[in-house]
Amino acid sequence: MEGGDALALQKQKKTGVWWDLNTCPVPAGVEAGRVVACIESALEKEMGHGCQVYIYAMGNLEYISSDLLEQIGSSGIDVLHAPRRGNDLYHCLREWSEFNPHDVANVMLISCDYTLADPCLFRLVEFTGFIAYPEDHRPLTLDRNDGQTVFVKEFVWETLLNDNMSRGEIVSKYDEPSYTCYICFDSYEACGEFVTHLKSDEHKRELRYMVPKDSEFGKPKHFCQACDYPAYDYHNFLIHTQSEEHNLKNLAEDCESRKRSPQVHLLNERNKMQSVARGK
Ligand SMILES: [Zn+2]
Ligand SMILES: [Zn+2]
Known part of the structure; x- marks a missing residue:
């Protein structure tokens, strides 16, 4: 490959990051608006400059404060209410693989939930990538190794944030915030409307309909x-x-x-x- 082509490919490189807010919350004393830059800086050290990073914050968001959700959404992170855990992540990864071919895209997971940190899930969509989990909570599922490494590098969540904090400028205004409910498949641009939706009878009805009986x-x-x-x-x-x-x-x-x-x-x-x- 010519040097120019290699550089062009490097520039196209994309990483999709799924951040589980339930098992890897924003640590006390860290401003949510700094997280984007910390993750980007950590990935830049692995992938080099020019890698595009798309971050999705997911989990059961019904009890997370609207202030925090707003700070996360307005820093350029897509916010997903996705309480079906591994099932929802699989849906996200399938969608990601449809739009992003493997030669230019990879993935990162920030979670210690064993239904998400499941190498089988990532093997199904043939992605390799990175994983971060909280200190002392390395998911046991990562040891399920049948010869094919899925996560090429592991990070400790708190260390990743600390090590990249100097780069962590605060992002507080983003033009197109996006908040989606994966139970009802409704999307919102305003955090207030999203939070009102999560507390609505309509949302509860959908939830009641789809929970295992x-x-x-x-x-x-x-x-x-x-x-x-x-x-x-x-x-x-x-x-x-x-x-x-x-x-x-x-x-x-x-x-x-x-x-x-x-x-x-x-x-x-x-x-x-x-x-x-x-x-x-
Ligand atoms: Zn109760
Ligand atoms: Zn809903």
Whole structure:
């Protein structure tokens, strides 16, 4: 290959980055607007100058603050509500492979979710690339090696950000932000409208329709009774139970039932105290 051709190919090189906000959140003290430049700088060290980087922030976004989503979206990252984890990533990778041939494109995953960090998923679409995961959370699925290396380099998420922070100028205004719900396949340019959509009855209806159901009674397999919330799987159920919305709801229900039957609660509290005392 002529030097000029090699340079032209290098310039065309594209990397699609999928960043899982549930398992690799923005660390405390890091401004979300700096993340784009940090990822670009890390990839530049591997690929050389001129590599185009497209970043997609994904995961269950229902409980992530609208401020944070807005900072991420307005820094040029496409935001995807994708609670089906590996299934949604597979859809993204298929789409990426349709528009980007393997000789000019590769991929990066930022996640420690084993359904995403699954080499089989990447082998299906024949991409190789990079992976980043949080310190001490290397996904065990990466050891599933049947002779074909999928991830040619591994990064620790926090280290990647720290090492590239000097390049991490803040990007705070991007002309065409994009927020998409992979449950309803609706896209928005305004973060506020996207967040309102995620809390809407229409979105909940779609979610209820597509979550896996109990074969005997046809009820959602993972369901929070207190909030009337159907979760796609146990991972999403845990995200829900750790949310402020769920905890406030439970606190309110608890107060209500205390008002209704204070004696029962007093008895329960006494029993709890006794078992704690016995356990000492
Ligand atoms: Zn939706
Ligand atoms: Zn709940």
